[in-house]
Amino acid sequence: MDSFTIAGKTFASRLIIGTGKYPSHAVMVRAHEASGADMVTVAVRRVNLVRGTKEESLLDYIDTSKYFLLPNTAGCYTVDDAVRTARLGREAGLSNWVKLEVIGDERTLFPDNEALVEATRVLVREGFVVLPYTSDDPVVCRKLEDAGAAAVMPLGAPIGSGLGIQNPNNIRIIREFSRVPVIVDAGVGTASDAAFAMELGADGVLMNTAIAGAQDPPAMAEAMKHAVLAGRLAYLAGRIPRKLYATASSPLEGLVGR
Amino acid sequence: MSAVTITLNGDPFDVSGPLTISELLARLDIDARRVAVEHNLVVLKRTTFDGVVVREGDQVEIVNFVGGG
Numbered sequence: 001m002d003s004f005t006i007a008g009k010t011f012a013s014r015l016i017i018g019t020g021k022y023p024s025h026a027v028m029v030r031a032h033e034a035s036g037a038d039m040v041t042v043a044v045r046r047v048n049l050v051r052g053t054k055e056e057s058l059l060d061y062i063d064t065s066k067y068f069l070l071p072n073t074a075g076c077y078t079v080d081d082a083v084r085t086a087r088l089g090r091e092a093g094l095s096n097w098v099k100l101e102v103i104g105d106e107r108t109l110f111p112d113n114e115a116l117v118e119a120t121r122v123l124v125r126e127g128f129v130v131l132p133y134t135s136d137d138p139v140v141c142r143k144l145e146d147a148g149a150a151a152v153m154p155l156g157a158p159i160g161s162g163l164g165i166q167n168p169n170n171i172r173i174i175r176e177f178s179r180v181p182v183i184v185d186a187g188v189g190t191a192s193d194a195a196f197a198m199e200l201g202a203d204g205v206l207m208n209t210a211i212a213g214a215q216d217p218p219a220m221a222e223a224m225k226h227a228v229l230a231g232r233l234a235y236l237a238g239r240i241p242r243k244l245y246a247t248a249s250s251p252l253e254g255l256v257g258r
Numbered sequence: 259m260s261a262v263t264i265t266l267n268g269d270p271f272d273v274s275g276p277l278t279i280s281e282l283l284a285r286l287d288i289d290a291r292r293v294a295v296e297h298n299l300v301v302l303k304r305t306t307f308d309g310v311v312v313r314e315g316d317q318v319e320i321v322n323f324v325g326g327g
Contacts, residue, residue, distance in 0.1 A: 018325070018326060018327030019325040019326060019327075020324075020325035020326040020327050021325065021327075022325065028325070041326055041327055042323040042324070042325070042326055043323065043324050043325065043326025043327075044294070044321050044322075044323060044324075045321060045322070045323075045324045046267040046268070046319065046320065046321055047267070047286075047288060047293055047320045047321060047322050049266065049267060049271075049286060049320075057292055057322060057323075058322075058323050058324055058325055059292060059322075059323060069323070071323065072326055072327070074326050074327065084296065084299075084301070087296075087301040088294040088296060088301055088319070088321050089294070089323075090294075090301075091294035091295075091301055091302070091303065091304065092292075092293060092294035092321060092322060092323055093323070159327070160327075186327075206327075207327070208326070208327025209327065212327075
């Protein structure tokens with residue numbers, strides 16, 4: 001398989017998956033293994049002061065020698081909060097990478113793109129490798145790239161919606177415009193959505209709910225692994241043009257009875 | 259040592275002090291290797307936990323990783 005490199009780091013899988021909303025840590029571990037992913041996202045939250053950290057923690061269930069941790073700034077609505085959270089994630093984790101989210105609306109969780117570009121600029125200046133979660137807008141993606149983003153991560157549909165890729169042509173245009181990897185982040189509902197994203201030319205797909213919320217998360221994780229591989233191969237193979245009418249696959253000569 | 263009141267993860271918190279970040283974490287039964295700490299809006303390097311002193315009125319945030327997408 002062709003390699004997948006972001007900011008000089010090469011990953012074996014083009015599938016990036018989350019660690020949230022699984023029925024249990026044990027199910028998450030099996031889903032991670034089945035997915036073949038080697039990068040997982042995590043959120044940064046205040047420690048529960050009653051329980052401390054002596055009780056089981058998420059990191060007891062992620063082998064960081066196998067999985068690269070990508071801390072996010074989920075839930076942040078301002079540049080300041082996102083930057084603070086990114087800095088905390090860097091100290092809690094093992095790298096200077098961040099999945100940057102600056103949310104602009106509670107119901108849709110759509111990004112505040114203006115704030116996102118500004119936060120990207122600040123964090124890049126501080127040496128972060130910034131992977132911003134953005135609208136599927138080629139102009140915003142270009143601004144993020146100009147601000148120093150290491151990849152752009154346009155949404156396929158709202159976070160957790162499972163609606164699939166709502167604006168495939170924009171994803172295609174973003175791929176055409178971008179000099180950095182394009183990762184479709186959010187909106188995938190099932191395997192065909194992931195394959196479709198890859199067929200459009202996405203360099204990777206990031207998902208959480210589609211796997212964690214499935215009735216059988218490890219099985220869905222395996223389905224996603226194959227979908228991403230299939231979609232990537234189909235993209236590289238080059239699909240046939242669409243035509244309105246039929247073109248016979250079998251010879252028209254030598255037919256019996258003519 | 260006397261009691262100091264700090265703002266810890268957004269809430270008032272009384273602790274005998276002043277004390278270092280390392281001492282605060284120990285008192286809270288928190289494993290320092292698993293968390294990141296912000297002291298008066300400055301995110302601390304883990305290597306400074308023994309040196310930074312928490313005083314009356316300080317703001318401290320202690321975070322860790324949880325599941326997310």
